[in-house]
Amino acid sequence: MGFIDSIRGINKNQNEAVEGGDKVEKKDSLDMFCYQCSQTAKGTGCTIRGVCGKEPTVARLQDNLLFAIKGISAYLYHARELGYTDDEVDAFLARGFYSTLTNVNFDAGKFVELALEAGNMNIKTMQLLKKAHIDNYGEPVPTEVPVGAVKGPGIVATGHSLKALEELLKQTEGKGINVYTHSELLPAHGYPGLKKYKHLVGQLGGPWFDQRDTFSKYPVAIVGTSNCVLIPKDEYKERMYTVGVAELPGVQHIEDYDFTPAIEKALELGDLEEEVKETTLTTGFGASTILSLAPKIKELVEAGKIKQFILVGGCDSPLIQAKYYTEFVKNLPDTTVVLTLACGKYRFNAMDLGDIEGVPRLIDIGQCNDAIVAVDVAVALTELFGVGLNELPLTIVLSWMEQKAAAILWSLLALDLKGMYIGPILPGWANDDILNVLVENYDLTPIGDAEEDIKKIMGL
Ligand code: SF4
Ligand code: SF4
Numbered sequence: 001m002g003f004i005d006s007i008r009g010i011n012k013n014q015n016e017a018v019e020g021g022d023k024v025e026k027k028d029s030l031d032m033f034c035y036q037c038s039q040t041a042k043g044t045g046c047t048i049r050g051v052c053g054k055e056p057t058v059a060r061l062q063d064n065l066l067f068a069i070k071g072i073s074a075y076l077y078h079a080r081e082l083g084y085t086d087d088e089v090d091a092f093l094a095r096g097f098y099s100t101l102t103n104v105n106f107d108a109g110k111f112v113e114l115a116l117e118a119g120n121m122n123i124k125t126m127q128l129l130k131k132a133h134i135d136n137y138g139e140p141v142p143t144e145v146p147v148g149a150v151k152g153p154g155i156v157a158t159g160h161s162l163k164a165l166e167e168l169l170k171q172t173e174g175k176g177i178n179v180y181t182h183s184e185l186l187p188a189h190g191y192p193g194l195k196k197y198k199h200l201v202g203q204l205g206g207p208w209f210d211q212r213d214t215f216s217k218y219p220v221a222i223v224g225t226s227n228c229v230l231i232p233k234d235e236y237k238e239r240m241y242t243v244g245v246a247e248l249p250g251v252q253h254i255e256d257y258d259f260t261p262a263i264e265k266a267l268e269l270g271d272l273e274e275e276v277k278e279t280t281l282t283t284g285f286g287a288s289t290i291l292s293l294a295p296k297i298k299e300l301v302e303a304g305k306i307k308q309f310i311l312v313g314g315c316d317s318p319l320i321q322a323k324y325y326t327e328f329v330k331n332l333p334d335t336t337v338v339l340t341l342a343c344g345k346y347r348f349n350a351m352d353l354g355d356i357e358g359v360p361r362l363i364d365i366g367q368c369n370d371a372i373v374a375v376d377v378a379v380a381l382t383e384l385f386g387v388g389l390n391e392l393p394l395t396i397v398l399s400w401m402e403q404k405a406a407a408i409l410w411s412l413l414a415l416d417l418k419g420m421y422i423g424p425i426l427p428g429w430a431n432d433d434i435l436n437v438l439v440e441n442y443d444l445t446p447i448g449d450a451e452e453d454i455k456k457i458m459g460l
Contacts, residue, residue, distance in 0.1 A: 005109065031431070032059035037102040052103055056431060061111035062100040063429045064406065068118035069096050071407025074160075074226070075125040075369050077245060081163040082132040089128075092121045119414030122407040126372035133162055137193030140284035140366060145189045146202040148275035149218060150178050153266045155259075156204050156218065158182035158211060159225030160367055162194065164243045167257035168223060169197040177266050180204045182214060183228065184343050187366035190284015203281065206346040207316040215240070221266040223259070224248065227402065228343075239265050279350050283364040287376045293359055294384055301385070301393065305356055307335040308458060309381075309394045311374055313365075314408070315401030316343040321424035325399055327450035329353075329362075333458060337361050339377070342368035344399040371408050375415065389417060395457045396420040397447065400427070413442055423447030 032054075035045040039052055049055055054062075076089060096114055099105045155177055157165050165181070165188050172179055178201045181188055186203055188194050205214030208228035215222050215236045222240040229246050241262045243254040252261055300306040312329055316322060322344075329338055329348035338353065338361060345364055353361035365373045381392055396412065398405065398420060406427070412420060419442075426435060426446050438444040447453060454460075 031056040034059050039102075054106060055108070057433055058106055058108045058111060060429050060431055060434060061108055061115065064427075064434075065096055065111055065114050065118060066100060067403040067406040067429065068115055068122065068410050069093055069407075071402075071404035072118060072122045072125050074404050075122070075129045075407075078161055078163070078226070078369070079125065079129040079132045081161060081244065082136055084128050084132040086124060086128050089121050089125050092117065115410050116414045118407060119410030119412070122411045123372065123375065123414070126369045126411070129369050130372050133191065134286075137162060137166070137191035139192075139286040139288055140187065140190030141192065141286065142282055142289060142360075143190045143195060143284040145181075145186060145281045145283060146277040147204070147206075147279040147281060148202065148277040149180075149204065149272040150201045151274040152176060152178050152271050153269060154178040154180055154204075154218065154220035154272050155223060155262055155266045156180040156182050156215070156220050157185050157223040157225055158208070158229065159227065159246060160184045160369075161225035161244055162188055162191065164223070164225040164257060166194060168259050168262070169194065169200055171259045172199060172263055172266075173197060175263060175267070177263065178202075178272075180220070182211065183208045184367050185225070186281060187283045187364070187370070190286070190366070202277070207343040209316070209318045218272060219269050220272060221262040221269065223254070223262055224251075239269060241265075281349050281364075282360075282362075283366065285360075285363045285365055285373075287373050287380075290363060290365075290373075290377050291380055294380065296357065296359055297381075298384055300356055300359060305335060306337055306359070307333070307393060309337050309339060309392070310397060310457070311339045311341075311394065312344070312348070312397045312399075313339070313341040313371070313374070314344045314368065314399035314405050316346055317399065317401045317424050319424045321447075322347065322399060324423055324447050324450050325397070328397065328447075328453065331451055331454055333454075334361070336458075337363065339363045339365055339374055341365040341370050341374060342405075347399075368404050368408065371411065375411075389415060390419070397453075398422045399424060413438075417442070419443045419445070421445050421447050421453060 030047045033045055033047055034050055040046055041051055096118060099114060157168055165185055169179055178199055181203050182205050194200060204218055211230055212233050216233055224242045224246045225244055226246050229248055232240050232248055232251060237250050240251045241254050242248055242251055247253055312325060325344060325347040349364060355361055378389060378394060382389055422444055423446060
């Protein structure tokens, strides 16, 4: 039975149970939660099944679709910032949203089809955003980024918007202000059209969730260009600014990319002291750079010197379970090459994994939307080795935090990629029935013990 039929089977069983008068036990966790219409149970929320007849699996799959749509919207928003749009994606978003409206669609299978379609639309959107980035800033090239302060006034920018960073760099040029990246803006350093600004001097801090410490530590102006921004501490909120879609209580919002208030604030705050740079991060591996290594990669794979490519990427999370990703990469044999993207990389991107005869063992492709570069590279490898995607010596170890990762997960499922590992926890929107079907059809595996998982992946 196929994936979609399996899901339809779950839906049917649930209907049969209700129609047959079986008592539905309320579990510790909610089966579902929906309060979108006036029929909602007790005026507060349908939590066991919908008054309208909506089943928990349908409700969860509707939520899943909305999460994937949120993810696509984020990438589409950043493409639109640079003037790139796509009518087919726009039409899909309208259809996807509409399908979750009350009394429109009760078919669980259809919501899986829509999730897979969302995966394909997300691929299209990531391609659009990659094109927008490359057309505007050139293709990234490997770039070393020092982590730490440079003497002088500064502005640190966090989030994902290269457009906002570009405007900030233009407006600060020649003003004696150093601009730093934080979190998911690290890959900006690799783009020729951004690295040309000499006052883009480095990086402060690491992943999104260190921002309260990082922004408290450095008395600079702060610009939040998208997620992940956190409710600011009082001690720095008067020197923080948001732009674009990001907004925070008590924080001034920048309109039309006019960064004058942040620039004035940076100058008023004065100089940072020079820090010793103990860490240098390398980012900016574009598809062209990686594929220029294709003949060497083929030779090394055939000689058994590269045994496995492992994409370890996605969102970082403050959960204790996310330590897995550090342990995982640290313990990989030196016959592996790690591709990475998004802020999950901060779990290991300061490690020196060395190289295999000139092929770096740690390749930072960029932001989460650069998952499309990983897909392009994987497709190129299938051609290089004359095998299908699932026959490649490639394993994907995903970390997820928010809904862009949900969109990327469905993109990878839409490509029919099997055997992915997922963590740091399993998605809360998926009930056991949905998870079982994902495991059965895609061999999706929750992360476990890092060393045991490595043994499994390497066939040891
Ligand atoms: S749409 Fe259905 S499940 Fe949602 S609140 Fe209304 S009756 Fe309940
Ligand atoms: S990769 Fe995910 S968790 Fe990390 S900053 Fe981007 S959206 Fe946030």
